[in-house]
Amino acid sequence: MARHIVCLTFDFDALSGFIARGLTTPTPISRGEFGVVGAERILALLHRFGIAATWFIPGHTIATYPEPCRHIAQAGHEIAHHGWTHVPPASLTRTQEEAGLVRANEAIQALAGRPARGYRSPSWDLSPHTIELLLQHGFLYDSSMMGHDYLPYRARTGDRITLEEPAAFGPETGLVEMPISWSLDDHPHFEYFRADGVTLPGLRAAGGVLDNWYDDFDYMTRIQDWGVITYTCHPYVIGRGHRMLMLERLIERLQARGAVFLTMEDAAREWQARS
Numbered sequence: 001m002a003r004h005i006v007c008l009t010f011d012f013d014a015l016s017g018f019i020a021r022g023l024t025t026p027t028p029i030s031r032g033e034f035g036v037v038g039a040e041r042i043l044a045l046l047h048r049f050g051i052a053a054t055w056f057i058p059g060h061t062i063a064t065y066p067e068p069c070r071h072i073a074q075a076g077h078e079i080a081h082h083g084w085t086h087v088p089p090a091s092l093t094r095t096q097e098e099a100g101l102v103r104a105n106e107a108i109q110a111l112a113g114r115p116a117r118g119y120r121s122p123s124w125d126l127s128p129h130t131i132e133l134l135l136q137h138g139f140l141y142d143s144s145m146m147g148h149d150y151l152p153y154r155a156r157t158g159d160r161i162t163l164e165e166p167a168a169f170g171p172e173t174g175l176v177e178m179p180i181s182w183s184l185d186d187h188p189h190f191e192y193f194r195a196d197g198v199t200l201p202g203l204r205a206a207g208g209v210l211d212n213w214y215d216d217f218d219y220m221t222r223i224q225d226w227g228v229i230t231y232t233c234h235p236y237v238i239g240r241g242h243r244m245l246m247l248e249r250l251i252e253r254l255q256a257r258g259a260v261f262l263t264m265e266d267a268a269r270e271w272q273a274r275s
Contacts (some may be wrong), residue, residue, distance in 0.1 A: 002221070002225045003064070003238040003260060004217070004220055004221050004224070004226070004227055004259055004260065005018045005226075005227065005228040005259070005260050005261075005262050005267050006217065006229055006254055006259045006260065006261050006262075007053075007054060007073040007156065007178070007230040007231070007261075007262060007263070007264050007267055008046070008051060008053040008054070008229075008231055008233070008251075008261065009053065009054045009055070009056060009120075009143070009230055009231065009232050009233070009264060010039070010042060010053060010055045010056070010232075010233050010234070010235060010238075011056045011082060011120065011233070011234050012034040012035060012039060012055055012056070012057045012058075012060065012061050012063040012069070012072070012235055013032065013035065013058060013060075013082070013122075013230060013236070014032045014033070014036065014060075014065060014083075014235075014236070015029055015032035015033065015035075015060070015061070015064060015233060016032070016058045016060040016061055016086040016122075017032065017036065017122070017174075018032050018083055019032075019060070019085070019086070020085055020086040020087045021195060022067070023195065029231075029237055032236060033236075034203065034235075034239065035061075035234065035236035035239065036065055036068050036235070037235075037237050037239055038069055038230075038234075038235030038237070038238060038239015038240075039072065039235040040068070040071075041239050041244055042233075042235055042239065042244075042247075043071060043072065043075055044240070045247065045248060045251075045273075046075070046077070046216060047075065048249050049255070049261075050111055051251070052076055052077055052078070052262070052263050053077050053078070053259070053263065054077065054080050054118065054263045054264040054265070054273065055072050055077050055078065055079055055080065055117075056080045056081065056082035056083065056087065056120040056143075057069060057079060057082055057108070058064065058082045058083050058084060058085060058086055058104065058114070059070070059083070059084035059085075059100070059103055059104030059107040059108075059234070060085055060086070060163050061105060062083060062104075062108070062111055067109075067264070067275060070111065072269075072272040073111050077110060077265075078117075078118070078263040078264060078265050079108050079116060079119035080106075080116050080117070080119065080120060080143075080264065080265075081090070081101070081104055081105060081116035081118065081119040081120070081139070082103040082120050082121075082122060083100055083101075083104060083110060083120075083121065083122045083145070083206075084101075084103045084107075085122070086122040086123070087099065087100075087122060087123070087127075088121060088122050088123040088125040089121050089124075089125065089126055089127040089130050089211040090125045090126065090127045091220075094104070094127070094133075095171045095273050096134060097127055097130065097166040097172055098133055101133055101137060102108070102137070103135075104116075105137065105210040107220045109134065110131075111255055115137075115138065116139070116205070117139060117141065117265045117268075118139065118140060118142070118143060118178070118264050118265055119130045119134055119139050119140045119141070119142050119143070119144070120142070120144055120180075121142045121144040121179070121216040123144075124145075124163060124268075126142075126144055126182065127147070128201075130138075130142075130144075131155050131156070131157045131173060131175055132157055135173055135174065135175055139175065140175075140176060140265060140268055140269070141153055141175065141177065141264060141268040142175055142176070142177055142178070142263070143177075143178040143179075143180055143264060144180065145177050145178065145179055145180070146169040146179055146180060146181055146182075146243070147179055149164050149179060149181060149216070149220075149229070150174050150177065150220045150223075150227035150228060150229060151179075151227060151228070151271075152177060152178050152228060152267075152268060153176075153177050153179070154173060154174070154176065154177065155170035155172070155173050155175040155176070155177040156169055156170045156171060156172055156173065156176065157162035157170045157173055158170025158171065162259065169210065172263055175237040176239075176268045176272060177273060178228065178230060178237045178264050178267065178268055179230070180230050181230075181233055183216070184213060184216065184229070184230065184231050184232060185232040186209075186231075186232065186233045186237045186238045186243070187202075187232075187237055188200065188236060189204045189209045190202050190206075190209070190233075190237050190238075190240075190243060191203075191217035191237050198256065206242050206243050206245070207246070209246065210246045210249055210250055213231060213250055214250060214253050214254070215232060215256070216229060217254055217257070218230050218257070219257065221257065226274065228267050230264070230270070231250075233247070
C-alpha cells in the first residue's frame with residue numbers, strides 16, 4: 001500500500017541567525033523578534049489541522065523566549081536540535097561544536113523532558129566532526145544534507161574529497177539522514193536579505209512557491225510507493241499573512257491527496273523499520 005509522508009519542519013531561529021551574522025542593530029533584531037509572532041500563528045494552524053511538526057530550535061532561542069518555546073513543546077511537537085547559536089559547525093573547532101551541542105541539548109532536555117533525537121545544522125553546513133559527534137551523543141537522525149529528495153539514507157563519515165582524484169566515500173553509519181532541499185525552504189524564496197555587498201532578493205509570489213511545493217509532493221507519489229518530503233520553514237518568514245495562507249492551502253491540498261503528516265523522528269523510525 002502506498003504511503004507518502006510529509007514532514008513540516010520549522011527552524012525557530014528568532015534573533016540567533018541575525019546575531020550569528022553580526023547583525024545586531026535594531027532593525028535586523030526586530031526581524032528576528034517577528035519569529036515569535038509567526039510561531040504563535042503556526043501553532044494555531046497546526047492545531048486546527050491536528051498536525052504534529054518538528055521544531056528545530058537553537059538553544060539561544062530557548063533561553064531568550066522560554067514561554068513561546070514551552071508552548072511548542074506543550075502542543076506535542078518534536079523539539080529538535082539546531083545548535084546553541086546559529087553559527088555553522090563548519091566554522092567551529094571540534095571542541096566548540098561539541099560544547100554547543102551539549103549546551104543546547106541541556107536546554108532541550110529542560111524544555112521537552114528529553115534530549116533531542118534529531119539535529120539540523122545552522123545554514124545546513126556540517127563540519128568534518130558533526131556526524132561522529134551526533135552518534136557519540138545519541139542522535140537518531142540528521143536533517144542537513146541533500147543526497148536524495150524522497151528517501152532517507154545513512155550518513156557517512158570519513159569522505160575524502162579532492163579536486164584531482166575521484167571521490168573516496170567513507171563508511172555508512174547508524175545515523176539516519178533525512179534529506180532537505182533549498183527549493184523546499186521558505187527562506188531563499190521569500191526573505192529579502194542584504195549584507196556585505198550581497199543582496200538576496202527573495203519576495204517571490206507565494207502562489208508560485210505553493211505550486212512548486214505541491215508539485216514536488218505530486219511527483220513523489222508518481223515514482224515512490226513510500227517516501228518522505230520535508231518542508232523547511234522559518235516562523236519569521238512564513239509567519240507573514242500571505243505566506244500563512246499559502247501554508248494553509250498547501251496542507252489542505254496535501255491532505256486531499258492522502259498525505260500522512262509525521263514528525264521527523266517518527267518518519268526516521270518508520271524508515272528504519274522498513275530498511
